[in-house]
Amino acid sequence: MKIKVFADTICGWCFIGQTRLNKALKAFPETKFDIEHIPFQLNTDMPKEGIDRSKYLEIKFGGKEFAQPMYDQMTNEAKKENLNFDLDKIKKTPNTVFSHLLIELAQKTNLQNEIKEKIYQSYFIDGLDIGSKEILINIGKEFNINANVINDFFNLKNIENINSYISVAREKEINGVPFLEIGTDFVSGAQSSTNLEGIIRSNLS
Template sequence: MKINVFADTICGWCFIGHRNLNAALRKFPEVKFDIKHIPFQLNPDMPTEGISRDKYLEIKFGGKDYAAPMYENMRLKGNASDINLNLDKIKKIPNTVLSHLLIILSEQFNLQNEIKEEIYQSYFIDGLDIGDINILVDIAKANKIAENIFKDFINEKNIELINSKLSTAKEKNINGVPFFEIGKDFISGAQSLIQLENVIKANLI
């Protein structure tokens, strides 16, 4: 079964959706899934070096206090998926192009699920800057992807590939993530394990 997952690596709801999808897939050990990560950028105009989280919250929500209810809801939903989101540890909102490139590269090694998990954990649990190439190199090396292979992958052609994938989302009128294409069905948002399981079941009939 083919599953496309549109997600951004700084999207907490995407992390929750990632965890819930993995839990749902484990319910079907006899099914072969072909899962593709489709890059999405919540902030396509983000500077390459990123911006401070405080400034981001000011621009996006009018300040930290206005964002608090949404982030509290995210934290509670994260807990339900066994994720302890440490949002206060995040000091910078990065540009996510490099992290998307690492995930796309990792597909060649069948490591995309592991790499996505580590990128999410690095950002949402450890508060690391996943726009920093050195952080991403460490994640790559921890998964036996050599530093030179990753750095060679960061080139104009592959950055253009990321941009083309972003265009795909626009063409499909996908304005928010996570967004799942599961078989013939489409499902938006950080759906629960049961909801994802039911969509998978429906596409097995």
């Protein structure tokens, strides 16, 4: 069964949604799932080097105090999935193109799910700059992906390919993530694993 997951690596709700999807999939041990991770960029105009976190919160929300209620809610939802977000560790909001490229590269060895999860953890729990080539290369090396292979993959042609998905999302009128295509159903937001299980079941019957 094919499942398409539109998500961004700096989207906390995407991390929560991915965790819930993984939980839902365990209810179908006999079913083979083909999970395609489709890159989505929340900040299409983000500078390549990213921006200081406090400046980002100022631009996006008018300051940290205005973002805090939403982040508190997200952190509480994450706890329900045993994810201990530590947003205060985040010092920079990165450009996510290279992180999407690493996930795409990982699909060649069927490690995309594990790598994506590690990128989420690195950002939301460890506060690392997942826009940094060095940090992403280290993540790849943990999964036995050669550093030179990763570096070579981070080329202009592949960057343009990631950016081409911006128009794909627009054509599908996807304005927020996570967004899932499960069989014939479209699912928006970090739905509960019970809901996702029901949607998967209805598409299998």
